[in-house]
Amino acid sequence: MAAVALLLAAMLAVSGISQLDLQRDADADRLQLSALPHRSSIRLEQQRRDGWSSLRSDRMSERELQQDAENAAAATYRVTVGVYATNTYDLDLSVPSFASNGYIWLRWQEPLQRYLEQQQLGLEDRVILLNQLLSDADPGLKPIGDPERLDDGSYYQLFSYLGRFYIDRASFRRFPFTTVSLPLVLEADDVDGVFEYANLRFVPDVKNSGVGLFSGIIGWLKRGWSIAEYRHQYATNFGLGGPAAAYSTLVYDIAFGTSSWSAFWRLILPLLVVMAMVLLVFKVRADEQDARAGIPVTVLLTLVFLQQTYRDELPQLPFLTFLDQVYVVAYVVTLLAFVLVIWIGRRYNELEAMPEGPQRQALAHRLHTLDELWPLSVVGFTTVSVVLCWLTLPPLS
Template identity: 45%
Template sequence: MLIRLIRHLTRRHPWALRLWENKYSWNSVLISGFLVAAILVTLFLNSEEQAVSTREVLRLTSAPHIVNLSKPSLNRGKPLSGLEVINDAELLAKTKYQINAGVYVVNNYDIDLTTPGFSSKGYIFMNWNKALQQYLESEDMSILNIIKFKNDINPEITDIAPKGDAAPTRLEDGNYGQTFAYTGEFYIDNFNISRYPFDALSLPIVLETDDPDGRLTYDNLRLIPDIRDSGIGGYSKLIGWHLDGWSIGEYRHHLATSFGINSKSSAEYSQLIFDVTYGKSPWSSFWKLIQPLLVVMASIILITRVKSEYNLEIPLAVLLTLVFMQEGYRSGLPELPYLTYLDQIFVLCYIASLLSFALVLYTQDCRVRMKESNQETSLRIAKRLTLLEKSWPPISLLVLLISMAICWIAITN
């Protein structure tokens, strides 16, 4: 049926016959088809469904805090601004219950990026005013009944116990204080490794008010960071990472629910977050992951300069090498809903490899035609091949490096 249709068209329309017999026109049609397919695939990938955003809001308050200034670290929450800072400071001064809390991390270990989570042990110390102590005594509770870990993964195995006396100590200023030793597994909530392998990792310890009766909301109880005594110990370093710093701050945690306690449609609680930030050496990451990839790409790009009977086999071998290299580094990472920087580099390398393979096929076809053509045509084809062989390696490498730079700029902004 198809053959009959083609014959009918070529009889009634001579231009269709010329197009059918012109291989260069069909090459143009094939290239156009690939471009259209690439555009459709790009539109499809860009039209993927966006993740539903959380209804919770985290705002950095006006309380004294230390912000981690390490550039690769991810910002947490949005700071208050303008009149919000003044209003929050006034609210802090009038708050009925206040807890000065600090965290001292002795050791972080057992990072599991597939969860993602980590294990940690250290100390938590708190001192609170007399009004809160009276509230605790009236409800027959301890401070641990109202201040909980927010991001512990396994509460059953999390251990937090008083260091010294089980009862809080009365301080000289009339406040009450107590120190606790903790051990537990914690969830990494601010997890984003889109810059991998030049990424940073923040390991948080999160404390938040556990409100049993609706009287310990943000308006009534505040967790004020103890900047002076918080910090990290000598065993907090991780193998394979360098320590970038730590931060501590109070956040206003807005929940879009009141848990049925009162008539309000939402509730806000004071939250304290202690972050330890780790990073990787850029030079180490480059020499271990980027440099081997560039060597492999240089080998396939330079294949057009090699006169060998194995020209067709080498690009296929390089493609397989790229696949194994990507699988090798991805095995240590969790399933991600986005492409990392290294993933984007591999995409560029796959495209360059396919173009190199297509160029090898084209040069092989040109050499066959040189043997079958007259001297003038052979010289013209030889000049074209010489131009391609000389221009393709430097141009393709330059385009690859520029594309890598553009990807980095796009992913860091």
């Protein structure tokens, strides 16, 4: 009864702690997918199967799409943006961030060119990489040549970029079966209030954008890339009065995922091998009580070491990952094994002191039954618990 009570208490504790996850701030900035064309190279069937999409918001309603398309057509300035990542590397999930370099090209019309000439600015002075982190590389966009006027009257300029960038989306809850999105986020640096969402729109160049030959990362599977424009609704007006500010934001990202097979062999298999020791703890001879009691203690220390090893790869998370929950199950099983070893050991001591007779035979039979049922009980409990852990994971957002 004590063992059952301990098991229930542990499960209730884990359930209660899981309810303490912090909820997203309702007053924070938010992104809303716009009506302008967007593209994702990840197949729709794969997105449905994995429950993962590179889009950072739900789609607009039909009415909202129509209104946003009309607003885009009426915008004072429209800038066509194309992105081509040539190199992606140095993925660091503990920050999380990644390094990348490549090319960005911009096309704009005469009204915006007149504004730039009046202000004696280049477009790189008004367009920033919003998620760029501090690094040794020069921040922002680096022009490659001067703006060119094309035959249709529009202006074109090619830029290069290089730096470290913050990662805003990753399926850490499903770790080690993780999908991570590596974004480049472009937005206007609006210092004089002329580039708000109603006045400036970024139009994704869905035809010519893409990824280069060296955009993969060793150890990760490249799933695809996407590019889309969003309405970035800020939660502030920056002290200027009036409604909260909103700006056109272009998000280009490359999605990477872990290999399920590799994750199993690297992180799951060692755990299974360690837990097999707990599974067989009662197969050790009953008269070797010290050996029996030492197995759960050794397993517990090994579990702590294994968990700390993979946790070093991750940032500080406000929730339990799938693998964390599996380790919770392993801790519960190991603790239960230790309690049962102590309890059964005491019963065997009582058995040795009992005289021959039906009572001694009944106790011996009961202890033998426990020894035989333990492996099946562990397999059944662990399987059900791990399946429930996976099924109760919240959907990816």
